[in-house]
Amino acid sequence: MSTWLRPLAQLGAMGLFLGQTLRATRARTAWSGTFAGLLVRIGTRSLILVLAAGFCVGAMLAVQFHDTLTRFGSPSMLGAAVALSLVRELGPVLAALLVLGRAGSALAAEIASMRGSQQIDALACMGIDPLAYLVVPRLFACVLSLPLLTAVFDVAGLAGGMLVGGTSFGNPVQLVLDSAASGVDFDDVVMGVVKSLVFGLLIGWICLGRAFLAPAVRGTDDISRVSADAVVIASLAILGADYLLSALLP
Amino acid sequence: MPDRASSDPTPIASVTGLELGYGEHRVVTGLEFEVARGEIFAIMGASGVGKSTLLRTLVGLAPPAAGAVTLFGENPYAMPEPALFALRRRIGVAFQGGALLNALTVLENVELPLKLNTRLDRATIRIMAHLKLELLNLREIDHLYPSQLSGGMAKRVSLARAVVMDPELVFFDEPAGGLDARNAAELDTLIVTLRAAMNCSFVVVTHALDSAFAIADRLLVLADGRALTLGTPSEVRALGDERLTALFGQTASGQRVPRAAYLDRLTAGL
Numbered sequence: 001m002s003t004w005l006r007p008l009a010q011l012g013a014m015g016l017f018l019g020q021t022l023r024a025t026r027a028r029t030a031w032s033g034t035f036a037g038l039l040v041r042i043g044t045r046s047l048i049l050v051l052a053a054g055f056c057v058g059a060m061l062a063v064q065f066h067d068t069l070t071r072f073g074s075p076s077m078l079g080a081a082v083a084l085s086l087v088r089e090l091g092p093v094l095a096a097l098l099v100l101g102r103a104g105s106a107l108a109a110e111i112a113s114m115r116g117s118q119q120i121d122a123l124a125c126m127g128i129d130p131l132a133y134l135v136v137p138r139l140f141a142c143v144l145s146l147p148l149l150t151a152v153f154d155v156a157g158l159a160g161g162m163l164v165g166g167t168s169f170g171n172p173v174q175l176v177l178d179s180a181a182s183g184v185d186f187d188d189v190v191m192g193v194v195k196s197l198v199f200g201l202l203i204g205w206i207c208l209g210r211a212f213l214a215p216a217v218r219g220t221d222d223i224s225r226v227s228a229d230a231v232v233i234a235s236l237a238i239l240g241a242d243y244l245l246s247a248l249l250p
Numbered sequence: 251m252p253d254r255a256s257s258d259p260t261p262i263a264s265v266t267g268l269e270l271g272y273g274e275h276r277v278v279t280g281l282e283f284e285v286a287r288g289e290i291f292a293i294m295g296a297s298g299v300g301k302s303t304l305l306r307t308l309v310g311l312a313p314p315a316a317g318a319v320t321l322f323g324e325n326p327y328a329m330p331e332p333a334l335f336a337l338r339r340r341i342g343v344a345f346q347g348g349a350l351l352n353a354l355t356v357l358e359n360v361e362l363p364l365k366l367n368t369r370l371d372r373a374t375i376r377i378m379a380h381l382k383l384e385l386l387n388l389r390e391i392d393h394l395y396p397s398q399l400s401g402g403m404a405k406r407v408s409l410a411r412a413v414v415m416d417p418e419l420v421f422f423d424e425p426a427g428g429l430d431a432r433n434a435a436e437l438d439t440l441i442v443t444l445r446a447a448m449n450c451s452f453v454v455v456t457h458a459l460d461s462a463f464a465i466a467d468r469l470l471v472l473a474d475g476r477a478l479t480l481g482t483p484s485e486v487r488a489l490g491d492e493r494l495t496a497l498f499g500q501t502a503s504g505q506r507v508p509r510a511a512y513l514d515r516l517t518a519g520l
Binding site: 124129 | 346352408
C-alpha cells in the first residue's frame with residue numbers, strides 16, 4: 001500500500017472500529033460488571049493529578065489576568081475571567097490532556113499487551129466479542145469520567161484563582177466569587193460539558209482503537225510504541241476538536 | 251453425556267485445498283485433511299512451518315489465502331459475526347502462552363466463558379468451574395493470578411478454561427512448548443484424560459515428537475510448505491529416523507516410543 005493511502009486506510013479502519021464498538025454496546029457482555037470498576041479506576045487514576053493541575057492553572061490564570069485586567073482598568077473582572085477561561089476552554093482541554101497522559105496511555109498499553117499475549121484472540125475463541133467485553137466499557141468509562149474530572153479541574157482551578165486573587169492582590173474573596181458567578185452562564189457550562197464528552201470519546205476511541213487494531217505486538221517495544229502513537233494522535237485530535245467546537249458552537 | 255464419537259459420522263473439522271500465507275507469499279499450500287469425532291489429531295512440524303497459523307485459521311481467527319475450512323460442517327469465514335461467536339462456543343482453544351486474562355484469578359478465568367455465554371446462576375458456574383479445575387489438578391491454585399503461575403500451570407489453566415463449556419473440539423497450541431519433560435508428560439496425560447472424560451476431539455499443534463507419537467490417533471506432518479504425510483503414528487514412523495531428524499532437529503526417539511505402554515501409563519489413574 002502506498003504511503004499516501006496508508007493513513008486513509010488507518011482512518012477507515014478506525015471508523016469501522018468505532019462503528020463496530022457502538023454496535024457492540026447492545027451485547028450483554030458489554031455491561032457484565034466491569035464498567036463501574038473501570039470508571040472508578042480511570043477517575044481515581046487521574047484525580048490527584050487533575051486536582052493539583054487545576055489548582056495551579058487557576059492560580060496562574062489569576063496572576064496573568066490580574067496584570068492584564070489592571071492595565072485595562074478592570075481588576076474587578078478577575079473572577080469572571082478566570083472562571084470563563086476554565087469552564088469554556090482550559091478546563092476541558094487540560095483535563096483531557098492530563099487524563100490522556102495518565103489513563104489513556106495506560107488503556108492503550110493494556111489493550112496492546114492483551115493483543116500481544118493473545119488474550120483478545122482467546123476471548124474471541126471463547127465466543128466472547130472482545131469489542132463488547134473489553135472496548136465498550138473502557139470507551140464509555142472514558143466518555144463519562146472526563147466531564148466529571150473536568151468539573152473537578154474547574155473547581156480546583158477556581159479555588160486556586162480565588163485564593164491567589166483574594167490573598168495576593170487584595171481583592172475581597174466575595175467580590176472575586178461574585179465576579180466568577182456572574183461571568184459564567186449556562187451556555188458556557190454546556191460548552192464545557194460538550195467539549196469534555198467529545199474529548200472523552202476521542203481519548204477512548206483513539207487509545208483503544210490504535211491498540212486493538214495493532215497488527216503485531218511482540219514485546220514491550222511494540223506496546224510502548226502503540227501507546228505513544230495513541231497519545232500523540234489523541235493529543236492532536238483533542239486540540240483540533242477544541243478549535244472546531246469553539247468555532248462552531250455558540 | 252451422549253457418545254459424541256459415534257453419534258455423528260461427519261468430520262468435526264475439515265480442510266480442503268487450504269493455502270496459508272501473507273499477501274503473495276505462501277507458507278503452506280495444498281492442505282487436505284479431516285478431523286474425526288473423538289480423535290486426537292496432531293499437527294507437527296518444525297518451527298516456522300505454519301502450524302500455529304494453521305491453528306488460527308482452523309478456529310476462524312486468520313482467513314486462509316485460498317481453500318476452505320469447515321467446523322461442524324460450517325465455514326467460519328462465511329458467516330456473520332454473531333454466528334461465528336456461537337460456533338466458537340462449541341470449541342475450546344488453549345493457547346501456547348496461556349492467554350489468561352491478567353486481571354482475573356485462575357478461578358475467574360475459568361468461570362469467564364460460563365459467566366458471559368450462559369445464563370447460569372453464580373453458584374452453578376462456580377461448581378462447574380471447580381469441577382474442571384479439579385479435573386486438571388488446579389483446585390489449590392484457583393485464587394492465584396496469572397502472573398503468579400509457572401508456564402506449565404498457565405497452560406493447564408488455559409486448558410481448563412478451554413474445556414469448561416464442555417466443547418466438542420479442543421485445540422491446543424504447543425502443549426509441550428517451553429516445558430520440561432515431566433510437565434510436558436503431565437499435559438499429555440491431561441489431554442488423554444480429558445478426551446476420555448469428556449468424549450471430545452483434540453487438535454494438538456506440536457513440535458514434540460514423543461508426545462505426538464504417544465497421544466495422537468493421527469498425525470499431519472508439515473514440511474517444505476506442504477503436508478509431508480498424514481497418517482497414524484506407525485504410518486508416520488515409516489518416514490524413517492533420518493527424515494524425522496532432519497525435519498524436527500531431534501533424534502527420532504518417537505520411533506521407539508512404546509506407544510501402548512506410554513498410553514497405559516498415562517491412563518493408569520483414570
